[in-house]
Amino acid sequence: MNQQVANKVNALAVSAYKGLGTCLLVLILLSFITYLGMQAFFLVSEGWVVPTIIAPTDPAILQLNSQIAQQAAARSQLMADRRDVQARLANAERTVIAEQAFQERFQEALKGERAARAQALQRFSALRRQYQHAQAEISGSAQAFAGMARVRTQTLHDARMLDQEAYLTSNHQLAQMAQSQLTLAEHAADLENRLEGLQRELLGFDSVQARGRSRSPQVTTAALLLEREYTRSLLEQARAENTRSALKEDLQGLDEAVARYDQLLKTIRDSPYLRAFEGNLTVAFVPYDNLDASPPGTPLYACRAKLVWCHQVGVVGQAQEGEVSVKHPIRQHFVRGVMVEVHLQDGLSVQEELLHLGQPPLLL
Structure with a gap:
């Protein structure tokens, strides 16, 4: 009698172990398939953007302001020398x-x-x-x-x-x-x-x-x-x-140096980060490969798990001048592109890791 009970318990334990192993294997397989599917999707997809939150303490903003201060001080010194x-x-x-x-x-x-x-x-x-x-x-x-x-x-x-x-x-x-x-x-x-x-x-x-x-x-x-x-x-x-004659040559050199500083300051001030920050714009990063799919007025969709259960959260606005580099949201390497203004329906959407252009990626 005791032997039969023990056999049943062992059989149940083996069945439970096999079931747990099967579930874990299925989960691992699903995760691997999901990962491969995600990588494959972003490898061929050209319909996503990365919303960006620009704060005063953003490293890019701090670096740009520091560069502006340094270049402006150097230009002021040149202007004093010019006078x-x-x-x-x-x-x-x-x-x-x-x-x-x-x-x-x-x-x-x-x-x-x-x-x-x-x-x-x-x-x-x-x-x-x-x-x-x-x-x-x-x-x-x-x-x-x-x-x-x-x-x-x-x-x-x-x-x-x-x-x-x-x-x-x-x-x-x-x-x-x-x-x-x-x-x-x-x-x-x-x-x-x-x-x-x-x-x-x-x-x-x-x-x-x-x-x-x-x-x-x-x-x-x-x-x-x-x-x-x-x-x-x-x-x-x-x-x-x-x-x-010597002073005229010096003055010409100073004018050229001031012009270069003016161009440099203009380039820094025209940075998409700084223009978006100073203009209180909500922006998103668009890789060059996705730029053709993001004309003004294109709908933006936010999705759960990045690809499913999507809903529209806003539309694309005007593109900003200047190039920026941002780390890819999935593949973890830097990609080049531009910043575009986005008009979102709520402030939480800007916290999404990425948004999709035009339509939901899986029509879900």
């Missing part, structure tokens, strides 16, 4: 203009001074000719008169016909005439010195106008000082022009 270069360029421009104006006025003043000296030289040359003619006549007359007066006075004095006072007075007059001759000679020497000085000044002006190419030994120190000031102006102008 400094612009100020230095304006100063170089003013220096060039001032030196050019000085050189033009210097040349005009030099021409005026030379013309005045040339006219003075002509007047003094004419005066010298007149003076020499008058001096010759005065000297000739004075010598003839002095010789005659000296002989006549001496003869009268020897003949006792001229008293001592008159004799001394006559000699004094002859001495005054000799002094007048010396004064005339002194004035003639002064006139010659003045003419020589005017000639040297003219040579100096010509040397300054020739910018130092003249090597006349009669150039005056005043002309050399003028030439030095003019040369300094030329050197300062050349230095300012070189500085201006």
